[in-house]
Amino acid sequence: QVQLVESGGGLVQAGDWLRLSCAASGRINSWYFMAWFRQGLGSEREFVAAITWGGGNTYYANSVKGRFTISKDNAKNAGYLQMNSLNGEDTAVYYCAAGVPDTITAARAYAYWGQGTQVTVSS
Numbered sequence: 001q002v003q004l005v006e007s008g009g010g011l012v013q014a015g016d017w018l019r020l021s022c023a024a025s026g027r028i029n030s031w032y033f034m035a036w037f038r039q040g041l042g043s044e045r046e047f048v049a050a051i052t053w054g055g056g057n058t059y060y061a062n063s064v065k066g067r068f069t070i071s072k073d074n075a076k077n078a079g080y081l082q083m084n085s086l087n088g089e090d091t092a093v094y095y096c097a098a099g100v101p102d103t104i105t106a107a108r109a110y111a112y113w114g115q116g117t118q119v120t121v122s123s
Contacts, residue, residue: 009117022096030054038092
């Protein structure tokens with residue numbers, strides 16, 4: 001069993017940056033993925049980024065590529081999402097997820113979820 005807790009959200013202005021953290025308890029096996037999803041008001045949960053726990057391979061949604069960076073620290077059992085050049089479309093609740101997805105970008109494919117952290121970008 002894996003428990004995930006996100007932190008680092010907040011209210012920022014357009015153009016600012018934030019770094020989200022995902023603290024994991026329990027064993028994350030090397031073949032797991034850790035991912036970030038987000039859900040805006042009235043929207044479906046959408047894929048943001050993912051990283052393989054063992055090899056560190058990364059995957060990004062086109063909307064964040066070049067602005068966001070996903071990383072991990074296996075020793076700390078933690079993942080991170082560095083978000084630069086934020087804009088209003090990035091406003092959402094951001095969720096950390098972990099699991100062995102058959103489809104990396106599908107929320108339904110992840111077994112473990114955090115409670116989410118709110119990111120609000122004002123223009």
